[in-house]
Amino acid sequence: MHTPDHEARAALMRAADAGDTAMGRLVSHYGAVRTAEAVRAQRLPDPGDPLPADGDHPRDHSGDHSRDRPGDHPGDLSHRLATWHTRLATWHARLTAADPAADLAAGHQAGARLVIPGDPEWPTQLDQLGPGRPLGLWLHGNADLRFSCLRSAAVVGARAATPYGAHVAAQFGIGLSESGWTVISGGAIGIDAAAHRGALAADSPTVVVLACGVDIPYPAEHQPLFAAARDQGVLVSECPPGVHPTRARFLIRNRLIAALSRGTAVIEAALRSGALNTATHALTLDRHLAVVPGPITSAQSAGCHRLLREQKAVCVTSPEELIELVGTIGDDLAPPQRAPALPRDALSLQTRAVLDAIPSRGGAGPATIAVAAGVPLNTALSALGSLAAAGYVERVPKGWRIRKAPSPVYPKATPTAVDQPTPPSEQHAVPSEHHASEHHASEHHASEHHAWGHHASGQRASEQRAASPRPPGAPQEQGAISTGPSSVPSGQPAVSPESPRVPPEQRAAPPSVPSERDAAPSEPPAGSAQPPAHPPGTPGSPVPSDRPLLDASATPERTSPPRPALPEGRPTLIPSPRTGSPALTPPPNASSQEDETPLPSSTPASQPCHPENQMIPSPRPEPP
The missing domain is CATH 3.40.50.450 (Rossmann fold)
Structure with a gap:
């Protein structure tokens, strides 16, 4: 709600500059409405008229207007009126172009409002500005x-x-x-x-x-x-x-x-x-x-x-x-600032004196510390015990010294297992562990030896191929190892360069790996005679030890141990890789249409074995 006082002050705010003390004195003595009318008429109010106590309050008819005048001397007001007369022309020109009603409407449309002295929202502390008090305040918020x-x-x-x-x-x-x-x-x-x-x-x-x-x-x-x-x-x-x-x-x-x-x-x-x-x-x-x-x-x-x-x-x-x-005295007090408390603050005076007397390097005895601290020896001993329990001091060969606190920047590294020496008991246990590992390795080689002996029939087939001549210029079979300097795939059985090539139609399928139920008794039947040993080089004789079976770089220790030769047509007793008991192996010249067991090879499972690399198996006879 806008009153005539609001419009008059809005107009005067356009006429005078902000903080103009001359306009403030006019409004303070004659009121905003009367001052605006005087400016429009280009005349000053009559100095003889009663001066209002405030532009927003009714006139004071008590007759004592001395407190409302700018000064105690009558000439003071005349001097100020002369100063106001020089500014009257400027105020009149500005006030003529002003439209206070439009300003109030535009401010209201934009969300702003005009507050003048006497309104509920007017801050009364601005009255201390005197003539420099603003005519009004535009607020937006x-x-x-x-x-x-x-x-x-x-x-x-x-x-x-x-x-x-x-x-x-x-x-x-x-x-x-x-x-x-x-x-x-x-x-x-x-x-x-x-x-x-x-x-x-x-x-x-x-x-x-x-x-x-x-x-x-x-x-x-x-x-x-x-x-x-x-x-x-x-x-x-x-x-x-x-x-x-x-x-x-x-x-x-x-x-x-x-x-x-x-x-x-x-x-x-x-x-x-x-x-x-x-x-x-x-x-x-x-x-x-x-x-x-x-x-x-x-x-x-x-x-x-x-x-x-x-x-x-x-x-x-x-x-x-x-x-x-x-703030208010006694109600808005700031919390007092205190120095941080240290653990030493809780020590007694004598304990502090003993602590100050202890050296930080080397060490000192209790008597020396008691003399330096100026306390009896018993007091020093008691204080040393308390300080040691609290972690302030430590015992050294030379006596007592200050315990060094760990640096927060360079903390001391904790000892690791590498830095710590090996106890004597563990030093003697190291060779035994080494021998145990060698024992496990020997057992591993023994198991490989049993598995290799199971495929002795394939090796005898290789010997039969070695007996037949090989055409000159024929390519070497895949997986064969020559005695010359040529490279051989590792982990594959050795085949002599003179091994004959057996036609595929004459080859028989290799037998399957015998299971535990097919295993023969550990001893031959009673009354059977031991077969005589065959001379080296004949079918059924053991493989010479100087003949390479595998690539030396892959398995240097894998060699076929010598075993007694058996006559042709007689079954061979070979330990089973699963149970360790002897199993029957058919003679080399037998043939069968039963399941086949391929020769062990290092060829990956993704690469199928070439038909020429399959060894001729021996038929499996019926157990006695």
């Missing part, structure tokens, strides 16, 4: 200005803030907001913006005092910041909508920052800084002034240090200290 300023503190500083200053300003903004205090600042680049962001981060209202209209985002990069401040706080300006900032308006608006808050904290201000102007207004209004010190080598903190040196400000280093300065 959801927060109530008067309630927001009841517990508020201003945070100002340099625009060219250092990372240190921006961090401290944000810390103060968060700390004040979390404690229920409103942060007031100017919304400029640097310290102001950091303080506003800290307050918004803590979900607390913040007050942004602008040097332009509330509809002009200046600086432009702070438009998102101003939008967030409107949602949680309020934007404040004594300039009408559409007014752009100037250098003079920045200095004039600083008095509002100092007047709205209970105290002002300056963070990073150079010797020539606008923040020092705000500090001057705070001192003029008897507000608390606090300063955050910075590095002595930083030019951005030179103004802060000068305020401290001149004892015009109080040094604060945390938001709690600022709240204690501007």
